[in-house]
Amino acid sequence: xxxxxxxxxxxxxxxxxxxxxxxxxxxxxxxxxxxxxxxxxxxxxxxxxxxxxxxxxxxxxxxxxxxxxxxxxxxxxxxxxxxxxxxxxxxxxxxxxxxxxxxxxxxxxxxxxxxxxxxxxxxxxxxxxxxxxxxxxxxxxxxxxxxxxxxxxxxxxxxxxxxxxxxxxxxxxxxxxxxxxxxxxxxxxxxxxxxxxxxxxxxxxxxxxxxx
Amino acid sequence: xxxxxxxxxxxxxxxxxxxxxxxxxxxxxxxxxxxxxxxxxxxxxxxxxxxxxxxxxxxxxxxxxxxxxxxxxxxxxxxxxxxxxxxxxxxxxxxxxxxxxxxxxxxxxxxxxxxxxxxxxxxxxxxxxxxxxxxxxxxxxxxxxxxxxxxxxxxxxxxxxxxxxxxxxxxxxxxxxxxxxxxxxxxxxxxxxxxxxxxxxxxxxxxxxxxx
Amino acid sequence: xxxxxxxxxxxxxxxxxxxxxxxxxxxxxxxxxxxxxxxxxxxxxxxxxxxxxxxxxxxxxxxxxxxxxxxxxxxxxxxxxxxxxxxxxxxxxxxxxxxxxxxxxxxxxxxxxxxxxxxxxxxxxxxxxxxxxxxxxxxxxxxxxxxxxxxxxxxxxxxxxxxxxxxxxxxxxxxxxxxxxxxxxxxxxxxxxxxxxxxxxxxxxxxxxxxx
Amino acid sequence: xxxxxxxxxxxxxxxxxxxxxxxxxxxxxxxxxxxxxxxxxxxxxxxxxxxxxxxxxxxxxxxxxxxxxxxxxxxxxxxxxxxxxxxxxxxxxxxxxxxxxxxxxxxxxxxxxxxxxxxxxxxxxxxxxxxxxxxxxxxxxxxxxxxxxxxxxxxxxxxxxxxxxxxxxxxxxxxxxxxxxxxxxxxxxxxxxxxxxxxxxxxxxxxxxxxx
Numbered sequence: 001x002x003x004x005x006x007x008x009x010x011x012x013x014x015x016x017x018x019x020x021x022x023x024x025x026x027x028x029x030x031x032x033x034x035x036x037x038x039x040x041x042x043x044x045x046x047x048x049x050x051x052x053x054x055x056x057x058x059x060x061x062x063x064x065x066x067x068x069x070x071x072x073x074x075x076x077x078x079x080x081x082x083x084x085x086x087x088x089x090x091x092x093x094x095x096x097x098x099x100x101x102x103x104x105x106x107x108x109x110x111x112x113x114x115x116x117x118x119x120x121x122x123x124x125x126x127x128x129x130x131x132x133x134x135x136x137x138x139x140x141x142x143x144x145x146x147x148x149x150x151x152x153x154x155x156x157x158x159x160x161x162x163x164x165x166x167x168x169x170x171x172x173x174x175x176x177x178x179x180x181x182x183x184x185x186x187x188x189x190x191x192x193x194x195x196x197x198x199x200x201x202x203x204x205x206x207x208x209x210x211x212x
Numbered sequence: 213x214x215x216x217x218x219x220x221x222x223x224x225x226x227x228x229x230x231x232x233x234x235x236x237x238x239x240x241x242x243x244x245x246x247x248x249x250x251x252x253x254x255x256x257x258x259x260x261x262x263x264x265x266x267x268x269x270x271x272x273x274x275x276x277x278x279x280x281x282x283x284x285x286x287x288x289x290x291x292x293x294x295x296x297x298x299x300x301x302x303x304x305x306x307x308x309x310x311x312x313x314x315x316x317x318x319x320x321x322x323x324x325x326x327x328x329x330x331x332x333x334x335x336x337x338x339x340x341x342x343x344x345x346x347x348x349x350x351x352x353x354x355x356x357x358x359x360x361x362x363x364x365x366x367x368x369x370x371x372x373x374x375x376x377x378x379x380x381x382x383x384x385x386x387x388x389x390x391x392x393x394x395x396x397x398x399x400x401x402x403x404x405x406x407x408x409x410x411x412x413x414x415x416x417x418x419x420x421x422x423x424x
Numbered sequence: 425x426x427x428x429x430x431x432x433x434x435x436x437x438x439x440x441x442x443x444x445x446x447x448x449x450x451x452x453x454x455x456x457x458x459x460x461x462x463x464x465x466x467x468x469x470x471x472x473x474x475x476x477x478x479x480x481x482x483x484x485x486x487x488x489x490x491x492x493x494x495x496x497x498x499x500x501x502x503x504x505x506x507x508x509x510x511x512x513x514x515x516x517x518x519x520x521x522x523x524x525x526x527x528x529x530x531x532x533x534x535x536x537x538x539x540x541x542x543x544x545x546x547x548x549x550x551x552x553x554x555x556x557x558x559x560x561x562x563x564x565x566x567x568x569x570x571x572x573x574x575x576x577x578x579x580x581x582x583x584x585x586x587x588x589x590x591x592x593x594x595x596x597x598x599x600x601x602x603x604x605x606x607x608x609x610x611x612x613x614x615x616x617x618x619x620x621x622x623x624x625x626x627x628x629x630x631x632x633x634x635x636x
Numbered sequence: 637x638x639x640x641x642x643x644x645x646x647x648x649x650x651x652x653x654x655x656x657x658x659x660x661x662x663x664x665x666x667x668x669x670x671x672x673x674x675x676x677x678x679x680x681x682x683x684x685x686x687x688x689x690x691x692x693x694x695x696x697x698x699x700x701x702x703x704x705x706x707x708x709x710x711x712x713x714x715x716x717x718x719x720x721x722x723x724x725x726x727x728x729x730x731x732x733x734x735x736x737x738x739x740x741x742x743x744x745x746x747x748x749x750x751x752x753x754x755x756x757x758x759x760x761x762x763x764x765x766x767x768x769x770x771x772x773x774x775x776x777x778x779x780x781x782x783x784x785x786x787x788x789x790x791x792x793x794x795x796x797x798x799x800x801x802x803x804x805x806x807x808x809x810x811x812x813x814x815x816x817x818x819x820x821x822x823x824x825x826x827x828x829x830x831x832x833x834x835x836x837x838x839x840x841x842x843x844x845x846x847x848x
Contacts, residue, residue, distance in 0.1 A: 003397035005316035009256035009279075010399065013319070015662030016274035017410050017424050019655045023486055025408030026651030036266045037325060037405040043265040044221035051305045053255035053281045054248045058270040062228035062447055067221075069265045072284040073301035074308055083344040089285035089301045092349035093263045096286055096327065099343065104217035107225070113249060115308065131311065132295040137304035185215035187222065193249040196237030198229050212229050227450030231443045235698055238439030274659055427821035429740035433680035433703075434823065437743070440698035441834050441848050449832030460690045461749060461829040467689035468645035475729045477679035477705045478672045482694035486652035491645075493689045496708040497725035498732055507768040513709035513725045516773035517687045520710055520751065523767065528641035531649070537673060539732065555735065556719040561728035609639035611646065617673040620661030622653050636653050 024065070036066050043069040046097040048090070048165065049109045050076045050116065055191055057109065069097045075116030075158075076108055078165040079140055081172045091172070098175050104184055106169060110162035111191040117141075117158045121150055141165075155190065159208050162188045163201060236277070248278050255281040258309040260302070260377065261321045262288045262328065267403055269321065281309045287328030287370075288320055290377035291352055293384045303384070310387050316396055318381060322374040323403040329353075329370045333362055353377075367402070371420050374400045375413060448489070460490050467493040470521040472514070472589065473533045474500045474540065479615055481533065493521045499540030500532055502589035503564055505596045515596070522599050528608055530593060534586040535615040541565075541582045545574055565589075579614065583632050586612045587625060660701070672702050679705040682733040684726070684801065685745045686712045686752065691827055693745065696834075705733045711752030711794075712744055714801040715776055717808045727808070734811050740820055742805060746798040747827040753777075753794045757786055777801075791826070795844050798824045799837060 024033055047057050048071045057063060057070055071093045078090055097103045110117075119128050120138035128135035144164035145157045166188045170176050178184035188201035190208050199208035236245055259269045260283045269275060269282055283305045290302055309315045322329075331340045332350035340347035356376035357369045378400045382388050390396040400413035402420050411420035448457055471481045472495045481487060481494055495517045502514055521527045534541075543552050544562035552559035568588035569581045590612045594600045602608035612625035614632050623632035660669055683693045684707045693699060693706055707729045714726055733739045746753075755764050756774035764771035780800035781793045802824045806812045814820035824837035826844050835844035 002394060003316075003391075004394040005397055006256070007397075010317055010319075010397075012279070012663050013257065013273045013275075014410070014424060015658050017272060018662065019274045019658035020272050021408050021410075021424060022651045022655035022658060026654065027486060027648050030408055033266070033405055033408060040325065040327075041265040044218070045225065051281050051283055051308070053253040053278045054245070056270045056275065056277060056280065056282065058268045059275070059277055060229060060232050061225045062231045062451065063225075063268065063271070065268060065271055066265045067224070068268070069263050070268065070284045071263055072282045072305075074305045077301070079299045079301075085348045086298075087291045087349055087352055088299075088345050089289070089291075089349060092328075092345040093284075093286045095343055095345045097263070100327065100346075104215075105222055107222075113252065115252075115312065116304075131307055133300050133304040133307045134312075136297045137299055137301060140299055179215075182214060182216040185217055185219075185222075193245055196233045196242055196245060198226070198233075212226060212233060224451050227446050229446075230450065231446035234439050234441075234443035234446060238442065239436050239698065274663060426818060427740075427815075428818040429821055430680070431821075434741055434743075434821075436703070437681065437697045437699075438834070438848060441696060443698045444696050445832050445834075445848060454832055457690070457829055457832060464749065464751075465689040468642075469649065475705050475707055475733070477677040477702045478669070480694040480699065480701060480704065480706065482692045483699070483701055484653060484656050485649045486655045487649075487692065487695070489692060489695055490689045491648070492692065493687050494692065494708045495687055496706045496729075498729045501725070503723045503725075509772045510722075511715045511773055511776055512723075512769050513713070513715075513773060516752075516769040517708075517710045519767055519769045521687070524751065524770075528639075529646055531646075537676065539676075539736065540728075555731060557724050557728040557731045558736075560721045561723055561725060564723055603639075606638060606640040609641055609643075609646075617669055620657050620666055620669060622650070622657075636650060636657060 032065060041066055041069070041101065043067060043101060044103055045069065045105045045107060046071070046094070046103045047107045047109060048076050048078060050074065050111055050114060052111060052114065054193060055109065055111045060191060069101060069103060074134065074137055075114055075141070075161055076110055076165060077116070077137065077140060077161065078108065078168045080168045094172065094175070098178065098184065105187060106184060107187040107189055108162050108165045108169070109189045109191060110158045112155060112158065112193040114158050117145065117161050118154065120145055121154070121157050159190050159201070162190055166201070244277060253278055253281070253313065255279060255313060256315055257281065257317045257319060258283070258306070258315045259319045259321060260288050260290060262286065262323055262326060264323060264326065266405060267321065267323045272403060281313060281315060286346065286349055287326055287353070287373055288322055288377060289328070289349065289352060289373065290320065290380045292380045306384065306387070310390065310396065317399060318396060319399040319401055320374050320377045320381070321401045321403060322370045324367060324370065324405040326370050329357065329373050330366065332357055333366070333369050371402050371413070374402055378413070456489060465490055465493070465525065467491060467525060468527055469493065469529045469531060470495070470518070470527045471531045471533060472500050472502060474498065474535055474538060476535060476538065478617060479533065479535045484615060493525060493527060498558065498561055499538055499565070499585055500534055500589060501540070501561065501564060501585065502532065502592045504592045518596065518599070522602065522608065529611060530599070530608060531611040531613055532586050532589045533613045533615060534582045536579060536582065536617040538582050541569065541585050542578065544569055545578070545581050583614050583625070586614055590625070668701060677702055677705070677737065679703060679737060680739055681705065681741045681743060682707070682730070682739045683743045683745060684712050684714060686710065686747055686750060688747060688750065690829060691745065691747045696827060705737060705739060710770065710773055711750055711777070711797055712746055712801060713752070713773065713776060713797065714744065714804045716804045730808065730811070734814065734820065741823060742820060743823040743825055744798050744801045744805070745825045745827060746794045748791060748794065748829040750794050753781065753797050754790065756781055757790070757793050795826050795837070798826055802837070
């Protein structure tokens with residue numbers, strides 16, 4: 001059936017692409033992209049962020065094309081290592097970033113008002129009502145987040161989930177090895193939408209501390 | 213062990229965040245983000261893109277904060293519907309976008325020089341040598357891409373993978389229903405890194421056709 | 425006396441500068457500006473534009489630092505050559521751009537809804553009521569603009585003023601020489617605020633024609 | 637004669653304009669510019685800057701369309717009040733900003749490595765060799781800058797010239813009145829190209845002090 005939806009958002013993307021193209025191809029004569037096409041990508045950072053429309057990494061970090069290899073899924077969750085031959089989207093991207101591209105930094109970025117973590121906190125019996133995938137997905141962090149009372153501020157839950165994902169990163173043997181020998185550094189960050197601050201996990205502090 | 217890696221890329225992110233913060237919080241007094249924090253996200257578009265550092269959706273489409281709900285995994289692949297209670301990152305984000313946020317457009321964006329599709333095409337016996345997750349992940353598109361001779365230009369394989377992901381989208385019943393009744397529109401796009409063009413799948417054409 | 429004005433606009437500039445600084449000095453490590461400081465400016469284009477807040481050349485042309493040498497005065501007017509030892513701001517900047525920097529292009533950019541040209545058209549007896557400098561300044565184009573009936577659309581007056589300024593450019597002997605021998609090209613442009621089009625003077629056409 | 641110059645810089649401007657247009661007209665549906673066209677400009681700040689290609693105010697202050705009314709001439713010099721009916725470009729723009737637009741802030745922005753001030757410092761007998769307009773133009777600040785030994789760092793001369801321009805602003809009676817009654821605030825700034833700092837004149841300090 002022909003869509004009855006408003007096509008404005010797609011026209012907006014197309015106009016935005018024209019703007020990108022005019023600047024990056026016509027004005028700069030495609031120099032950066034010609035190089036990126038010819039030489040391939042060589043990002044130094046893997047950034048694992050939430051799919052949330054408000055926390056786009058390229059926007060938050062004023063990133064340039066080629067700067068960040070990015071995974072985006074609900075709540076920026078990293079599942080534990082489980083090499084069973086099944087489809088594991090996050091693990092596959094992680095493997096490619098670490099073993100093929102050789103990134104040197106892995107950042108897990110959580111954020112305020114995360115709908116995925118909210119669903120986890122409000123979940124009953126491991127299920128999100130009327131949903132098939134959200135419940136199982138966020139339930140991976142159930143124990144880590146569940147240790148914190150539901151009545152605590154949501155940032156506590158969101159930050160616990162970021163720490164959980166960073167712990168899971170260390171279950172991937174080829175990543176753990178690189179972290180252990182200093183070849184890769186891990187970073188646990190959380191974006192404060194209200195105040196516009198970037199917070200980081202710091203040893204010895206329960207709450208994340210302000211980085212910017 | 214203390215990382216021995218160059219911390220420059222992280223300092224670059226922090227500086228980039230300062231720039232974002234100065235403009236979006238200090239200069240604009242956080243107006244947009246205060247609204248996004250208060251009212252929540254309400255994107256109209258779910259964009260499924262590759263993790264590749266060269267194809268950042270916010271950069272390619274000159275996107276504003278809040279405009280795009282984004283999934284990023286290797287090769288922008290969407291697995292088929294399989295509600296088995298396991299961890300399905302792409303499916304969970306898809307479900308959240310469709311059923312909770314009510315996006316009206318789903319775009320799958322492939323691109324030239326995709327390392328994931330290259331790994332798929334060069335795979336032997338369903339395996340990528342020395343890799344545990346990349347092989348199984350990209351193998352989901354094996355049949356769709358395998359129909360095309362290895363000697364064909366890589367864009368043929370990449371575009372076949374985009375079509376395959378769009379077909380898989382239609383295996384999710386709550387998405388198919390919305391597509392069938394016109395409430396959601398699907399889009400199959402491919403970004404040409406060499407020429408800087410945006411190409412789209414069009415009925416009756418084997419190759420994608422130029423949109424911009 | 426202590427100002428009683430709202431300091432918000434200045435705080436906005438300071439925040440905007442922080443954003444500029446974070447990106448251009450901290451993130452990019454000042455590379456571009458270190459080069460511009462060390463090697464000096466070498467713009468290829470002199471752009472003469474109106475002071476109007478809506479027609480900022482860097483914004484309109486997505487310009488990079490160092491790309492444009494810019495003169496901005498009311499209505500982008502260029503007075504005729506008059507080397508009498510007096511203070512001539514536009515002529516001094518023009519001389520510096522042509523003879524010291526060696527720019528290869530001079531663009532005069534007019535625009536829709538120009539308050540200066542409006543003042544000229546509505547002027548009585550060569551005077552703008554209650555103003556000391558605006559009247560004399562815009563009156564330089566009186567003859568060129570006055571040939572066009574007041575009832576014509578304002579773009580006709582604005583474009584006539586752009587043509588007049590370009591003609592005056594040719595009265596500067598060291599510029600005329602460079603134009604005559606092909607070392608410098610002159611461009612007469614006008615920005616359509618309503619439609620967002622860039623229009624240019626073209627031989628044989630009374631009205632400017634669309635460039636973009 | 638047909639220009640023999642490289643047309644690349646003009647093509648760059650045209651591509652840059654396409655980018656501006658795609659974002660501001662097509663993507664944003666011209667909302668901001670439709671408003672600016674309909675309602676006219678209403679900037680709160682008049683910024684008087686140098687024509688130098690490295691110190692574009694819109695870039696330095698991350699300015700939005702409509703935010704800044706801008707005068708740009710060599711060395712950001714403001715001549716003294718002289719209402720003699722002659723062509724005075726800076727004075728006319730100043731008058732329009734203060735009396736017609738009602739800006740509340742006037743900023744004079746000097747900068748490091750200013751070629752105009754360098755010409756002034758190196759001038760012999762009030763003349764810049766082989767130049768007709770630069771010498772007379774910058775000589776207006778001769779006394780203010782001449783009080784500082786030539787051997788001093790150039791920032792001393794540049795900052796003295798900014799102070800001189802601010803003093804001249806106060807010779808315009810309709811501006812002085814507004815400053816005296818607190819309706820307009822004056823600001824003397826200087827941009828440090830090397831360090832990327834914004835410096836301001838502060839009472840009691842010979843050198844400008846760091847603002848950012």
